[in-house]
Amino acid sequence: MHSPYLINPGAPKEETAEKSMVSLEHALRRGAEINALGVVMHTGSAVSGGREAGLERVRSRVLPLLERLGDDVPPVLLEPMAGQGQVLCATVDDLVTYLEALDWHPNVGVCLDTAHLFAAGHDISTVEGMRETMDRFGEVVGADRLKLIHGNDSKAPCGSNRDRHENIGLGHIGAEPFAELFRHPVTAGVPITLETPGPEGPHAEDVATLKRLRAEA
């Protein structure tokens, strides 16, 4: 499940941060009640003052919450963003410093959004590019951390830092790289959800396209 989009654990304003943590805890407890496999949290933004200070704030807020809740709740799934403004985490390598800030806590996983990765500069519009990006994830983060994929094509070009989802095959990523996504060992057993424009018409086509690519993979 997804926690509310307004949560920002890196916010410089205490009031925003407090509300964010109350909201995250609430989402995690609800997740526990329905036996959710994970609760997605957008990794947030420093807003101002730079990434290092922002990550320090994430650490001071999220780590105590993780410690207090222990394994009574599902894992928090960090979702890297498209890279706009002072976001704290957009690329695969950004995940490493983010996870370091959380001491690689065992109750933290990752949700990769293909449109965000692409906008953040990972050129996954080719089979090779997708493979390299997933290889890198396996090397520096580890396949065991990957718990969910948001499978989206992108209306915005690679490296644009803009978060604009598109139906599968109609954007700048294209359909074919998704076959490589299914083939890659780091995604074995990892569920994929769509956040493409829908739910009428194109959404059903997206599901059919991904099922076809999965069968071919």
Ligand SMILES: [Zn+2]
């Ligand atoms: Zn997403």
